Amino acid sequence: MQxxxxxxxxxxFLVFGCIAVVSVLAIxxxxxxxxxxxxxxxxxxELLFGTVWKPSADQPSYGIFYIILSSIVGTFGxxxxxxxxxxxxxxxxxxxxxxxxxxxxxxxxxxxxxELLAAIPSVIYGLIGMMxxxxxxxxMEKKIFAGSTEHQFTGGANLLSAIIVLAIMILPTVINISxxxxxxxPGSLRSASLALGASKIQTxxxxxxxxxxxxxxxxxxxxxxxxxxxxxxxxMVAGGAVNIPLPFNSVRFLTTQxxxxxGYSSGLHRRVLFTVGLVLYIFIxxxxxxxxxxxxxxxxxxx
Amino acid sequence: xxKKRRRISDQIIKGLIxxxxxxxxxxxxxxxxxxxxxxxxxxNWDFLTTVTSVRKGTIGIAGNIFxxxxxxxxxxLFTIPIGVGAAIFLNEYAGKGKIVTVIEFxxxxxxxxxxxIFGLFGMxxxxxxxxxxxxxxxxxxxxxxxxxxxxxRNTQEALKTVPDGYRQGAIGLGAGKWYMIRTILxxxxxxGIITGAILAIGRIVGESAALIFTxxxxxxxxxxxLGVFDKMFESGGTLTIQLYLSATSEGDFDTAFGIAYxxxxxxxxxxxxxxxxxxxxxxxxxx
Numbered sequence: 001m002q003x004x005x006x007x008x009x010x011x012x013f014l015v016f017g018c019i020a021v022v023s024v025l026a027i028x029x030x031x032x033x034x035x036x037x038x039x040x041x042x043x044x045x046e047l048l049f050g051t052v053w054k055p056s057a058d059q060p061s062y063g064i065f066y067i068i069l070s071s072i073v074g075t076f077g078x079x080x081x082x083x084x085x086x087x088x089x090x091x092x093x094x095x096x097x098x099x100x101x102x103x104x105x106x107x108x109x110x111x112x113x114x115e116l117l118a119a120i121p122s123v124i125y126g127l128i129g130m131m132x133x134x135x136x137x138x139x140m141e142k143k144i145f146a147g148s149t150e151h152q153f154t155g156g157a158n159l160l161s162a163i164i165v166l167a168i169m170i171l172p173t174v175i176n177i178s179x180x181x182x183x184x185x186p187g188s189l190r191s192a193s194l195a196l197g198a199s200k201i202q203t204x205x206x207x208x209x210x211x212x213x214x215x216x217x218x219x220x221x222x223x224x225x226x227x228x229x230x231x232x233x234x235x236m237v238a239g240g241a242v243n244i245p246l247p248f249n250s251v252r253f254l255t256t257q258x259x260x261x262x263g264y265s266s267g268l269h270r271r272v273l274f275t276v277g278l279v280l281y282i283f284i285x286x287x288x289x290x291x292x293x294x295x296x297x298x299x300x301x302x303x
Numbered sequence: 304x305x306k307k308r309r310r311i312s313d314q315i316i317k318g319l320i321x322x323x324x325x326x327x328x329x330x331x332x333x334x335x336x337x338x339x340x341x342x343x344x345x346x347n348w349d350f351l352t353t354v355t356s357v358r359k360g361t362i363g364i365a366g367n368i369f370x371x372x373x374x375x376x377x378x379x380l381f382t383i384p385i386g387v388g389a390a391i392f393l394n395e396y397a398g399k400g401k402i403v404t405v406i407e408f409x410x411x412x413x414x415x416x417x418x419x420i421f422g423l424f425g426m427x428x429x430x431x432x433x434x435x436x437x438x439x440x441x442x443x444x445x446x447x448x449x450x451x452x453x454x455x456r457n458t459q460e461a462l463k464t465v466p467d468g469y470r471q472g473a474i475g476l477g478a479g480k481w482y483m484i485r486t487i488l489x490x491x492x493x494x495g496i497i498t499g500a501i502l503a504i505g506r507i508v509g510e511s512a513a514l515i516f517t518x519x520x521x522x523x524x525x526x527x528x529l530g531v532f533d534k535m536f537e538s539g540g541t542l543t544i545q546l547y548l549s550a551t552s553e554g555d556f557d558t559a560f561g562i563a564y565x566x567x568x569x570x571x572x573x574x575x576x577x578x579x580x581x582x583x584x585x586x587x588x589x590x
Contacts, residue, residue, distance in 0.1 A: 009481035013396055016388030020455065021409040023448045027416065027424045034427055088323035096320060110324050113331045119570045120334065121509030123546045124563050128337055130550060168330060175327070201313040229417020231512040232547055255419045255512070262426070262516055277423045281416075288415045292408070 035278025038271035053242035055269040062272045066242050071254045073245040075227040078166035083220055086174030094182040095204055118172035125165055126236030133161040141248050154250040157239035165233050170223035181215020214298045225287045231255035254280040342564025345557050354524055366522040370539035375507050377443035386454025394462040414452035418513040421449045425517040439539045442518025450503035461495020498580045505573040511543040520544050542566055
């Protein structure tokens with residue numbers, strides 16, 4: 001009797017363990033199964049490299065090139081803005097707060113703030129972006145494009161707003177991972193550099209950061225993954241038209257395209273949206289493979 | 304000359320570092336002040352206990368609060384046993400075989416998938432293929448996949464800190480493996496399991512993209528006790544979904560900020576709880 005329960009318990013744990021594997025397989029299969037038909041119906045070049053998105057016109061056109069481009073530009077824009085700020089904050093946390101009471105308190109306050117920023121739901125970022133960023137962007141837009149007849153006014157919901165919101169949202173990821181990899185740099189490297197007469201700043205930028213490079217890169221790639229997958233917050237601030245990704249254009253990303261059109265789409269339009277999902281999934285898989293590769297490399301480096 | 308120039312550049316970089324560090328605090332303060340100042344006037348007893356109704360003239364989020372709680376309960380009901388079981392399998396049964404690598408890799412991939420993809424998959428699989436429709440259960444099933452890695456990883460970390468002597472002692476005294484796990488390992492790993500669960504609840508509270516196409520957006524309260532069970536199979540929007548709808552299609556920013564205020568409070572409580580638990584967890588490890 002007891003042996004039977006023992007064996008049964010072992011099997012149940014095995015099944016539970018395999019659920020994660022089954023889920024990943026199921027998600028991958030569904031993404032490809034649902035996402036590929038539209039590729040053949042519309043044609044691969046027309047769909048992936050077409051620039052006109054008119055799903056409900058008499059002669060519907062399903063080009064998602066600008067959507068893919070917006071996702072790439074938006075993600076890199078947010079990384080360009082967020083990563084330097086994130087790394088500098090990590091440097092502050094690791095090398096600027098000495099052992100004194102004051103130093104420890106400051107570092108604690110900043111880490112707590114970063115933690116809370118990470119915990120705030122994305123819709124709140126979107127809401128605040130709508131109320132603060134968009135009106136500000138609209139003012140700038142009115143100034144910059146004052147006499148322009150070509151520019152379509154967006155009311156401030158544009159690519160730039162989305163990039164700023166994304167940059168803020170990836171900040172905690174970049175800060176936490178950079179800080180822990182900077183902390184892992186042996187103190188002897190710092191001491192040696194300082195003893196050779198380098199200033200503190202030189203030591204940080206010429207010795208410590210290069211030594212922590214692989215960890216920081218992991219943080220950056222994780223940030224890229226977060227930025228490209230974020231949907232709700234940027235859907236609230238980026239406007240609702242498929243456009244070439246210029247700073248003051250209203251744009252659609254892969255994610256926001258799904259959020260805003262999935263609800264009412266049907267037929268081929270819906271199948272094309274599944275393809276949009278598939279493109280996003282492929283981006284995510286590539287980013288994940290990069291991450292595992294880098295982690296393996298990192299482990300080898302510490303051996 | 305060179306020395307002086309270098310010092311100036313050093314000062315500039317130092318200034319940038321301090322500014323960057325301050326930015327996080329400023330951003331957080333900005334968010335808190337903005338949400339609290341706009342939301343606090345909105346939140347009162349009626350707002351929390353009634354349902355928005357044109358006929359009765361009430362504006363309230365009770366239905367959304369209920370939906371959020373129901374989705375949390377349903378998700379955790381499945382996630383905790385599965386996640387803890389998976390972690391036990393990885394740590395106690397599997398040894399170092401290939402299967403561990405595969406499961407750990409899958410868990411990692413799962414934690415890297417953005418919530419909108421979970422939402423899309425949930426819609427394709429639970430809502431359409433299984434025919435559950437837009438309902439709270441579909442939403443909960445989708446969220447299981449999303450928060451499973453959190454529970455697995457935290458339980459695994461906790462199991463790793465249980466000294467091997469406990470295991471050998473129990474087995475040596477004649478206990479079966481399952482008996483040992485049930486009476487020794489799980490209680491010892493409890494703080495880790497609870498931390499994982501609270502982190503998972505935090506993610507569910509803030510989740511929106513995975514739910515909008517799976518759980519729907521209805522905001523009514525269930526009727527009676529039996530209604531709670533029916534509600535599992537009916538559409539129901541959580542707080543975040545209602546915030547999103549209020550701020551976009553409904554254009555009702557007062558309600559949006561009211562919900563944002565409530566969400567901020569919940570998120571902060573969860574943050575304090577996890578901090579407290581990890582601290583306790585750490586001291587038990589050091590002993």
